[in-house]
Amino acid sequence: MKLRFPLIADTVVEEIVARVNSEIITRSEFQRSRNQLLNESKDKYGAQVDPTTKEKDVLRDLIDQALLVQKAKDLGITGDTDLIKRLDEMRKQMGLELVEDNGSGQSSLQKAAEQQGVDWEDFKQNMRNQIVTQQVIGHDVGSRLQITEAEIKQYYTEHQKEFDQPEQVRLSEILIAPTPAINAETKKPEEIPATPEQLTAAEQKANEVLAQIKGGAKFEEVARKSSDGPTAAQGGDLGYFKRGMLAHELEDKTFAMKANEMTDVIRTRQGFIILKVTEHTQAGMLALKDIEPQIQENLYLHKIQPALRAYLTKLREEAYIDIKPGYVDSGASPNQTKPVMTAASPESDKQKPMKRKKKMGIF
Numbered sequence: 001m002k003l004r005f006p007l008i009a010d011t012v013v014e015e016i017v018a019r020v021n022s023e024i025i026t027r028s029e030f031q032r033s034r035n036q037l038l039n040e041s042k043d044k045y046g047a048q049v050d051p052t053t054k055e056k057d058v059l060r061d062l063i064d065q066a067l068l069v070q071k072a073k074d075l076g077i078t079g080d081t082d083l084i085k086r087l088d089e090m091r092k093q094m095g096l097e098l099v100e101d102n103g104s105g106q107s108s109l110q111k112a113a114e115q116q117g118v119d120w121e122d123f124k125q126n127m128r129n130q131i132v133t134q135q136v137i138g139h140d141v142g143s144r145l146q147i148t149e150a151e152i153k154q155y156y157t158e159h160q161k162e163f164d165q166p167e168q169v170r171l172s173e174i175l176i177a178p179t180p181a182i183n184a185e186t187k188k189p190e191e192i193p194a195t196p197e198q199l200t201a202a203e204q205k206a207n208e209v210l211a212q213i214k215g216g217a218k219f220e221e222v223a224r225k226s227s228d229g230p231t232a233a234q235g236g237d238l239g240y241f242k243r244g245m246l247a248h249e250l251e252d253k254t255f256a257m258k259a260n261e262m263t264d265v266i267r268t269r270q271g272f273i274i275l276k277v278t279e280h281t282q283a284g285m286l287a288l289k290d291i292e293p294q295i296q297e298n299l300y301l302h303k304i305q306p307a308l309r310a311y312l313t314k315l316r317e318e319a320y321i322d323i324k325p326g327y328v329d330s331g332a333s334p335n336q337t338k339p340v341m342t343a344a345s346p347e348s349d350k351q352k353p354m355k356r357k358k359k360m361g362i363f
Helices: 027-048 051-055 058-075 080-093 108-115 120-140 149-158 196-214 219-226 248-254 288-318
Strands: 011-014 016-020 023-026 168-176 237-242 272-281 321-323 352-355
Touching (some): 016 027, 016 058, 080 108, 080 120, 149 288, 168 196, 196 219, 196 272
Antiparallel strands (some): 016 023, 016 321
């Protein structure tokens, strides 16, 4: 698996677009964020997206992030522990070893990044910024949101259609497939119908498996050990099925069964299967107690955006922010103050040599 890192160039001359307290936002950072936002919008909305409606928020998002990262420093939030966990999760997902055996102590993830021309410290800082901004939002905004029982009940009443579900079953499967003949030259299974002997052997094995389960063996463990199906590693779990999604014979059998009941051996085109109904839900409204966490999450997401915008507006009013003419902060507050030296002044408008750093968008 190839790791994708944002490419970061060496020292270049930068044009300053905005100042946020002691931090500057450069034109290349603005352009990079703009292009990323437009690409994400096209992927999500297609060619119908209007670039101007998205571009107006680019600088706003960059200023938002700068303010949140600065607030994290004020609160003493470093993100160190979560950064270590996040990098280790990334390493494990890629199947990389913890440390290379080259005596340098360099992590395999760091080596993979640097092989692609990525500055490792910049990459870690970008990830750290993502972590601390989310922690600041949780600490100063999310923790103060209140969701009442009355709001939960009202949401449940007003969105009943969303919680009205049809009858469905959750199934697990054990498949015993006939052993295919092996081509002597290619060493691969031949795509020919199974012989009567192969079918008989497969059916006999399926009945033996069924007897094991009836004798007390756990269906899931037997599936992992004996099933030839694609979900064997998951204990045979096939997921949920509504009426009309299964073959008529299988639907008639499974929808007539209760949870934890099991079919006899059934002949199919793939071989012989045993199905277990792990859940059987009747049609009707989901009970409030079963979906209350989901409703709480929906209400939280509904409340967090306006609360976060109000919080960021307050941070703007407490900060020194200056924008170069021609650029607009769509999140600006009319109560913002101005610094003594502005980005448009002769001194600060000069191009500054600096190291380009990728800003990670938080929205």
